[in-house]
Amino acid sequence: xxSTQFDKANLRQKDVCGDWFISPNGxxxxxxxxxxxxxxxxxxxxxxxxxxxxxSMEFTFMEIEYHRLCIYDALxxxxxxxxxxxxxxxxxxxxxxxxxxxxxxxxxxxxxIHFRTDYINVYRGFKLHWSAVPIEQCPxxxxxxxxxxxxxxxxxxxxxxxxxxxxxxxxxxxxxDIYKPKQRSHNSTSERSGCGERFTNTTGSFHSPGYPxxxxxxxxxxxxxxxxVGHKINLKFTDLEVEYHRLCRYDTIxxxxxxxxxxPILGHEICGGLNPYRGLKMTSTGNEVFIHFQTDYINVRxxxxxxxxxxxxxxxxxxxxxxxxxxxxxxxxSTEDDCSAPVxxxxx
Numbered sequence: 001x002x003s004t005q006f007d008k009a010n011l012r013q014k015d016v017c018g019d020w021f022i023s024p025n026g027x028x029x030x031x032x033x034x035x036x037x038x039x040x041x042x043x044x045x046x047x048x049x050x051x052x053x054x055x056s057m058e059f060t061f062m063e064i065e066y067h068r069l070c071i072y073d074a075l076x077x078x079x080x081x082x083x084x085x086x087x088x089x090x091x092x093x094x095x096x097x098x099x100x101x102x103x104x105x106x107x108x109x110x111x112x113i114h115f116r117t118d119y120i121n122v123y124r125g126f127k128l129h130w131s132a133v134p135i136e137q138c139p140x141x142x143x144x145x146x147x148x149x150x151x152x153x154x155x156x157x158x159x160x161x162x163x164x165x166x167x168x169x170x171x172x173x174x175x176x177d178i179y180k181p182k183q184r185s186h187n188s189t190s191e192r193s194g195c196g197e198r199f200t201n202t203t204g205s206f207h208s209p210g211y212p213x214x215x216x217x218x219x220x221x222x223x224x225x226x227x228x229v230g231h232k233i234n235l236k237f238t239d240l241e242v243e244y245h246r247l248c249r250y251d252t253i254x255x256x257x258x259x260x261x262x263x264p265i266l267g268h269e270i271c272g273g274l275n276p277y278r279g280l281k282m283t284s285t286g287n288e289v290f291i292h293f294q295t296d297y298i299n300v301r302x303x304x305x306x307x308x309x310x311x312x313x314x315x316x317x318x319x320x321x322x323x324x325x326x327x328x329x330x331x332x333x334s335t336e337d338d339c340s341a342p343v344x345x346x347x348x
Contacts, residue, residue, distance in 0.1 A: 018044035018262075024053070024132040030115055030125025034061075037073075037117060037125040044262065045113040046081050049132035055111050056133045059101025063124040065117070066094040073117040075126060081110040083261045084196055084222040101126075105133065196222035202231070202310035205238075208293055208303030212239075215251075215303045221293040224259050227310040233289050234309045235266075235282040237274065241302035243295070244272040251295040253304065259288035283311075 015038065017031055028045055030037045049055050057077065065073040070091035077092075078085040088104045088111075096102075111130075195209050206223060208215045225233055235255065243251040248271035255270070256263035266282050266289070291306070 015040055016042050016044075018046075020046045020048070022048045024049050025130060027127065027129050028113070029127040033125045033127055035124070036122040038122060039117055039119045041115065041117040043115040044083075047111045047113070047130055048081065049109045049130075051109055052135050053109050053132040054135060055106040055109065055130050057104045057106075057111065057128050057130045059096070059103075059126060059128045061098055061124070061127040062092070062094070062096045062101045064093040064095075064126060065121045065123055070094075072121065073123070074115075076114045077104055078112040078114070079106045080108065081112055082222075083112060083114065084224075085112055095123075101128075195219065196224075199223065199225045199308075200227070202227050203308065205305060205307040207239075207305040211303040211305060213302075214300040215295060216300060217295055217297045219293060219295040222261075223291040223293075225289045225291075225308055226259060227287045229287055230313055231287045231310045232313050233284040233287065234311055235284075235289065236307050237270075237304055238307055239302070239305040240270070240272070240274040242271045242304060243299045243301055248272075250299065251301070252293075254292045254294075255282060256290040256292070257284050258286065259290055261290060261292065263288075263290055 021028070026047075028047070031041065031043065032038065047055055062075075064070075064075060070093035072093070074091040074093050077088045079088050080086065088106065089102065092102065109132075115126075197206065199206070204225075209219065209221065210216065227233055242253060248269040251271060253270040255266045257266045258264065266284065287310070289308075293304075
């Protein structure tokens with residue numbers, strides 16, 4: 001059996017885990033620590049500290065399977081709350097002495113941490129401590145001038161009070177519907193190529209890199225679409241040619257009903273040609289969607305072209321706030337004009 005056949009035959013379901021921390025300080029460790037972590041993990045954590053603070057992270061322990069490119073087991077820390085946020089440094093793996101691990105600091109008040117393991121070899125994992133650090137500069141605001149040595153007075157912005165309905169989010173710690181990247185082969189040492197964009201238009205279109213020419217290997221592309229509150233998004237593929245597998249384990253498109261990689265999947269993962277999907281309409285329940293396009297290290301195709309339109313939700317949507325991962329929250333308002341009054345939905 002060839003190495004490629006072996007690699008793709010050994011794809012296994014990933015075990016997901018994660019949490020969302022909103023605290024000025026705390027600790028975070030790999031599953032089972034100080035006991036060995038397990039194989040086939042995909043764990044995602046978000047850390048959020050108060051505004052006008054950065055996050056200082058100190059690794060007090062690290063023992064992760066080593067490879068010079070960290071393609072086996074790896075830890076990635078990003079400067080923001082999304083998987084598309086910039087990396088604070090490259091992938092991390094290997095062993096460091098206790099209390100002598102790397103020190104990382106974000107530029108804002110959020111961090112996204114991703115820990116994934118392959119299907120062989122396990123180690124003790126990692127432990128980190130974080131704390132909020134006040135930003136020693138002039139505060140910023142959408143209506144304020146850029147931060148400088150001397151700050152001009154910022155205009156006073158008063159947003160009307162927002163009242164959130166009493167919503168109970170299910171505890172999804174043991175059943176997170178989280179982005180599950182496919183198992184990467186130990187023989188594939190190519191660095192992943194990122195791409196993507198954030199759209200806020202009510203209508204538009206985008207396509208895979210290089211379309212209508214073939215896309216490349218080792219892509220990790222993320223797009224998000226956000227339209228007007230109270231609207232939903234209609235999606236339509238006008239062209240589609242992505243490497244086929246009956247479970248879409250090679251190259252795949254995943255569309256999520258929300259703005260994050262943790263949002264529920266709309267329908268199922270997509271691959272293959274246009275014919276099975278011709279006329280298929282995918283519609284979000286709210287005003288945000290998240291699209292992920294991932295390719296493996298062999299075989300390329302033409303890719304895809306996707307169009308979207310925005311449509312007013314005709315009936316009362318589920319009451320806000322939405323349950324994202326394990327957190328319920330009210331969407332903040334940024335300026336006076338941005339805040340809308342509560343909407344009374346007629347009774348059926």
